[in-house]
Amino acid sequence: MAAEKTRAIVLRATPFGETSSVVGIYCREFGKLRALAKGAWRPKSGFDGGLDLLSTSQVLVLRKSSGGLDLLTEASLESRFRVGTSLTAVLGGLHVAELLDALTADADPQPELFDVAHATVRRLSGWSGDDSPVATILVALELALLRLTGHGPVLTHCAECHGSLPASGRTAFAMLDGGTVCDRCRRGRRGVVSLSAAGLAALRDLSSGPVEPQPMPTTVTGEIRGLMTTYLAHLLGRPLRVPATLVRGGRRARHS
Ligand SMILES: [Zn+2]
Structure with a gap:
């Protein structure tokens, strides 16, 4: 099975074993996926910064044909969510991730959803001043x-x-x-x-x-x-x- 490339927003990341991570991502082309990123926490892994919460990354994913976790083989950071001076904006970013997760089913692609959420996360990133x-x-x-x-x-x-x-x-x-x-x-x-x-x-x-x-x-x-x-x-x-x-x-x- 060939790995497929897509842009994705990182919605959550849970440690799995010593160095791996199970991530929830919302992909522009595939919708919401849960995937295993093996060795994600190793230094010099193929995921450098690309699996931080609310990051947008280009990911390579091997889709499982039935059940089980997909496999994330690479994530390269496109833009990171930066914490500015506004706690409200940071909570807002987390709120976007929670909503995207809660309102969507697995593997149901809706590129427009990705675009709307991505634009909002980018606006909130690094927010400083009047919030x-x-x-x-x-x-x-x-x-x-x-x-x-x-x-x-x-x-x-x-x-x-x-x-x-x-x-x-x-x-x-x-x-x-x-x-x-x-x-x-x-x-x-x-x-x-x-x-x-x-x-x-x-x-x-x-x-x-x-x-x-x-x-x-x-x-x-x-x-x-x-x-x-x-x-x-x-x-x-x-x-x-x-x-x-x-x-x-x-x-x-x-x-x-
Ligand atoms: Zn009425």
Whole structure:
């Protein structure tokens, strides 16, 4: 079997034996893989720096035809995740890795997912100075990943009856329906969060594509962070490890 070459983001690396490592990587051409990197921790191995968390590397991988771990034979570092002065940006990078891992199945190639995640990791790498835009960048990334994996929230009409939403004031967001619901459909529903007009407008803006996120008041970033955290936990059936700490002063979504 010939080794195949691809670009990959390193999502995790666990020691295996004395000098080897089992790595979780997201490859542009093959999707998410778990692979054994033999001798990864040996000095002068073929993996020099290429298996550091959140690095992007060119890897050579031998795919197993059925079950078991793939074999990673080489990783050459293309770009490393640098720690700047912002802890929020570092946690943001870890959050990207966790999401990419949690929202994808093994060996299901989606080059666009790779591109979106890679661009975000590059933006967060080496972040120094004011880190208030990080929260918005991450919500934009979450919405893009959700859209590409078929879980993008409905934000323009009622997710249940497809009717129109209230013209003003707060709008209900139902976790089970995966989006906004009209006043009629929200009645008696569980897991409903109330979203301000500014919060809904911000989510719509950020889900509309790869535009530069605009600065937002912290009350709005706190609100949409809370909603996304609740929605992601609902989708995955467990809370994510990182997001609660992403926004200083962020608050939990308001249940109604
Ligand atoms: Zn409805």
